[in-house]
Amino acid sequence: MIWLIAGLVLVIGVHSLRLVSPGLREQVIARHGAMRWRLLHSGASLVGLVLLIWGYGEARAEPLWLWIPPVWSRHAAALLMLPSFVLLAASLLPGSHIAARLRQPLAASVKIWAFAHLLANGTLADLLMFGSFLAWAVLSFTLLRRREAHLPVPPGSAAGDLKVVLAGVAGWAVFAFWLHGLLIGVRPFG
Template identity: 50%
Template sequence: MTVLILGLILFLGPHSVRIVAEPWRTQMLHRLGEKPWKGLYSLVSLIGFALIIWGYGLARYNPVVLWQPPVAMRHIASLLTLFSFILLTAAYVPSNSIKARLRHPMILGVKLWAFAHLLANGMAADLVLFGAFLLWAVLDYRAARERDREQSISYGQGKLMPSIVAVVIGTLLWAAFAFWLHRWWIGVAPFGG
């Protein structure tokens, strides 16, 4: 569990700077420059991500079961992750009304993804991993909305066709991940098989 926790600190730490230290981040950006700052941020995040994967894998060898979720939770989690993929996609499709209305769909997608996985899994490592991401997403969304208010950022109205594109691409990505990639990358097949 130590490797997993270290990975979470290294991954979520840089992603939390805007939540807890926006003035420091701005100062470092000016001092280092944008490219070196992003390079350092990315390097630490990638190391953290690798440690999360490794640490979670190690924790699954010696599972500590906290509860046994009902089978229905897997179905609910599948539905929630579908919406999560649509939200994640909406963060990158320009001029869509999902982003215009929700403002930070990627963070909301992470929030849904983490919550869904907490519903469907009952090991201690799951609680640590997905609980950490859920807590981060709640705090980051609040901080992002506060920055929007302070800077009077407007996201416009959004358009129908880009919204449809976000939903279709998000659904296709979810299907690819749920039916193939999740088993290949994570070792668990959400729909059996």
């Protein structure tokens, strides 16, 4: 469980720098250059992700059950992941009303992802991982929207929305029907 916690601290910590120190990125880039910032940020994120995956895998091998989720919660989680993937696509593809309206579509996507997985899983490792990401996403979404409320809203288009929805649905389908089972070992629909 220690590796899971270390991974969570590193991943969430790196991705919380913008929340706790808004100017840090710009200061590091001004002093050391954008490439060094990218290398440090990406390197720390990658190490954290490896620790998180390893730790979660170890914790799943000997689960400490806190509750037994009902069968319907797996179906609800699979359906909740559809808007999560659409919001993920909105965070990656420019020009949608969805991203413009939410301003923080990635944090909204993580909120839905974490909630869906908390709903469908009942171990201590699940509570630690998905609960931590849910708390981070709620805080990130709220603080960054408040902080950036004075900034102009980027324009969006119906074509941008269509592109985001199609990409999100396609990503969800590929992950739900193939990649989740391959990478995680759990098949949401089978």
